Amino acid sequence: MRFKINAALLTQARESLSGRKNIYWIVGGAGSGKSTVCKALSERLDIPLYDMDAHMYGDYHGRFIEKIHPVNKAWANAENGLAWLLDMRWEAFHNFNQAALPEYVNLLVEDLKKINLDVGILIDGGIINPALIAEVISPRQIISLARPECSSAEIWSENEERSLMKDYVFQLPNPEEAWRNFLEFDTLITETIFREAQEKNITICARNESETVDNFSEHVARKLGIWHQAK
DSSP: OOOOOOHHHHHHHHHHHTTOTTEEEEEESTTSSHHHHHHHHHHHHTOOEEEHHHHHTTGGGGTOOTTTOHHHHHHHHSSSHHHHHHTSOHHHHHHHHHHHHHHHHHHHHHHHTTSOTTSOEEEEOOOSOHHHHTTTSOGGGEEEEEOTTOOHHHHTTSSHHHHHHHHHHTTSSSHHHHHHHHHHHHHHHHHHHHHHHHHTTOEEEEOOTTSOHHHHHHHHHHHHTOGGGOO
């Protein structure tokens, strides 16, 4: 199985977004603090928040068009999308995510066209290939969060909300194997984000376990150059 990356969609997105210097995209592995930091900064800086995961697993599914979004259409049409992904080897899973990303960005651009150019946007995660995002907006508008002290197994068992994912995976055929694949993929996703961020000179902010949300959020905002907007 091989998915094609639609470079034309990235080009179109770059043409649409290159002039918007007030888009800030926060990426990182599971448990790195993306959503927590985004929510804190959205409130503190009065910047609208765009939750990529919510859109990818929500309204985007009803907007996928076979001709424009064939990769995601295949995922959406699978009997069980999670099982379909976890049945892949890492190489195929990684390729899927690379090819799916331009299609997500295509829909993101549609939504951002409805928002005044003067309005800043804070984008919460949703992607595992920041190198491709860096082809659309400046690397200076992207920041990668990291939590180096925790393994994927620890992160996905640290609270009840995350533990629900294991319950969901264990409803799939061959649950033990599916869970092993899930944790392997999750580890490799984090490694991929970190490696690509380094390659593209995207700032990486490591989360200290003893650091408060407010302090870490301020650190992230200063790295993005937007802390001066704080109320």
